[in-house]
Amino acid sequence: MASRNPGAKGSGLKVDRRKFLAGVAVAGAAGAVAPQAANAAAAAGATPARLPSALPPTAQTVAAETGAVLDTARVPGKPGSDYMVDVIKTLDIKYVPANCASSYRAIHESLIDYGGNKMPEFLTCMHEESAVGMAQGYFKIAGKPLMTLVHGTVGLQHATMGIYNAWCDRVPVIIMGGNDLDAAHRPPGVPTFHSAQDINALVRDFTKWDDTPVSLQHFGQSFVRAYKIAMTPPYGPVMISLDAGLQQEPVKEHGPALYIPRYVAESPPAGDPNAVREAAKLLANAQNPVIVVDRSARTPNGVRLLVQLAELLQAKVIDQQNRMNFPTTHYLNAQPGAVSGADVIIGLELSDYWATVNAYTDNGENDGVGANATRIKPDTKLISISSVDLLTKANYQDFQRFQTIDVAMAGDAETTLPSLIEAIKSEIPNDRKAAIDKRGEAARKAFADYQARTRQAAAIAWDTSPISTARLSMEIYGAIKDLDWSLVASEGNVSNWPNRLWPMEKHHQWIGRSGGYGVGYGAPASVGAALANRDIGGRFSVSIQSDGDLMYAPGVLWTAARHKIPLLAVMHNNRGYHQELMHVQRLSTFRDRVANIGNDLGPIGTSIMNPDIEYHKLAESMGWWAKGPIKDPALLGPAIKEAVEVVKSGQPALVNVWTQPR
C-alpha cells in the first residue's frame, strides 16, 4: 500500500523535491543516492532504496533553537551551486557584500571554495541593509553592479530599505535571496520561519524584475537576464529567489548539458528623433533656456555632453545633484531660482519635475496641506528626457506629482544628448548667435557674484562652537584638495556647502544621495564607493557622515576595517534627527504650543544626546583610527590632516565633530 506521505521516513518512495516546480520527476533522492546508482535504478524501472535519515533525534529542537539547517544529504558530483558560480563568473562581478545565512549556504560554499573567493569576493557584512548600501555606493563609482545574498524572509526584510534606496536612486543591484521552498523537505523549526512561498513579493514593488528559478538551467538564464535588466537604463535592482534545494542538487550527468547564456549589453533607449528635433527648435530659438538635471550623467561622458549642450546654448544649468552632472566651477552653473526667468526649460532625468517648476510651502494653509505656487512664467515651454518614464509601478510612486510637459521623451538623457546637440546646432539661426553669446557674458558675472556671496555666507559663525557646517566642509576640503578626491556621501545635510564651495568637475567627485531618503544609506554607501575608489588605484574617499545615519547599522565600520577599505569619515554630529526635530517644532508652533524639549535641545524624541554617543570610540572598537569629539574649530584642521595621512596609508579613519544643526 502506498504511503499517503511519500516523502516520510520509511515510506520507501523518494520524489525529487523540485518535481512540483519543474514538473520533472527524477529518480533518487537529491543527494541521497549516488547519480550512477540512481540512474541504474531508474533505467531498471525500480524505485531507489531510501537511505536512513541522517537527522539525529533532537533535530527539531536543535533547529528551533539555533536555526541551523542540518545536513540531510551528501551530494555527489558537481553541486548545482558550482554551476551557479560558473554563471556568476561570466559577468565580471567583483564582490558579494553579504551577511551569511543558512538558506544560501550551498552557494556561499561554492563561491569561496569552488570559485576561489575571487570574482566575486565575499565581503563580510553585519546587516543586509549595509550590504545593499555598499553595492549602491560601489556602482556609482565603478559603473558595475555588485550582487548580494540575503537570507530568505528575515534577511530580505533587513535589506528592503537599502533596496528601496537603490530603486529610487536608479542603481542596479542583483539581490539573491536564499529560500527553502520545499515545505515537505526543509528542516523543521527556524528554517520554516525563514522561508516563504514567494519571498520576492516583499520587494516586487521596488525592483525592476524578479524570478524564482526552478532548475539550474533556469537559474543560468535568469541570472543573465537579471543582470541585463538591471544594467539597462533606467537602472534598478533585481531579485532572484534562490531555492536552497536547487543550490544543493547535483548537476545532472544525463540529458542536455547546462549552458551559460552569453551576456550582451542592451543599448539604452534614446529619445524619439522627431521629439528631439522639436525640442531642438524650442531651445535654439529660446530667449532664456534653462537646463535642469538630476540623474542625467550616468558616466563621465554625461558630464562632457552636458557642458557641450550648456555652452552651445549658453544656458544656465541647475544641478539637482543626485549625480555629479555639471561642474560646480562652470559659469553656467545656476541656482534653482533660475527657472523663474526661463522661457524654455529642459529637464534631464528629473525625479520631480513638478517641484522643479512649482514651490511648496509647508505653512498650514489649505486646511493644513500647505501652499503651492508656480515658479515659472505661464507660457514657459517644458521639455523632458527621462528613462524613468519607461519604468513605473503603481504602489511606490516615486515619480511624484503630475506635471504637464510640452515635449516629453521617454528615453535615456545621456544617450539622447548627442542627437539633441547636433539638432540644436542645425537649428540655431545665424542671427541668434550674438544674443546667445551675450547670455553667456551675463551668466559669467552672475556666477562670480554668487561665488562671492556664498563665500561671505560661509564666513558667518566661522569660529563658533559647535562648529559650523561651512567650516567643517572647508576644513575637509583644505586637507584633501591636492589629492584625487571623491566625496562619497554627505548625509545629514550640511547646507550643501561642499556642492557650493568645492570645485567638483569630475564625475567621481560627487555621487549623489540615497534616492529614497532612507536614513542609514550614508555609512554603507560610502564604504562601497570607497571600495571602488580603492580598486581604481588609490583614489581618496571622504564622507561627511551624520550621527543618526551611522547608528542605523554601524557594523559596516567593521566591514570597512576587515576588508581594508580606506575611507575618511568626518562626522556631522549635530546630536539629533534634525529634520524630524524641526518637523515636531513646526507642529508645536503651528498649534500655538511651546515644544516640550525635556532636558534636550530638540523636542522629546528627536535628540541624540544624554548620553552623547562617542562615535570615535565606536569606530575604534571596530578597527578604525579615530579622533574626537572635536568641538573647538581650531582643533578641527589638525585632526583632519592627521586622519588624511592614516587613510592614505590604507586604513579607514573617523573624526567625530560636534556641529551646528545644518
Added chain:
Amino acid sequence: MRRSMFRVALAAFAVSAVLGQGSAFAASAEKGKAAFTKFGCWQCHGFQGQGSVATSNGKILAPDPLPWDTFSAFVRTSNTNMPPFTAKVVSDEDLADIYAYLQSIPKPADYKSIPLLNP
C-alpha cells in the same frame, strides 16, 4: 484668509506693544541667547543666526538683523515655512531679548581674509 488677518492683527498689537512701551523691556542679549535655544530658533537658523540654504532658505538673521518692526512682525505673522510664533509661545519680552541677542552677534571676517575660503 481669516487666519492671515488674525496674524496681521496680532503682529500689529505685538509691535505696538513693544515699540509703544519703549523701555518697558530691558532687552537682554544673554537671556535672548537662552530663549533662542529654548524656543527652537537655532534649529533652522543655527546657533548664531547664520541660516542655512536647507532650512531657512538661506536667510541670515545675524549680524545686522532686520529692523525690529519688520523682524517682530515677521515672527508673529509668518506665512512661510516658518510658522508664526505668537505671544503665547514667545512672549514680547522673550522676543525682544532674542532680538538683542541677534544684535550682539559680531560681524564675520571678510571671507577674503580666511585662507580656507580662498583655496
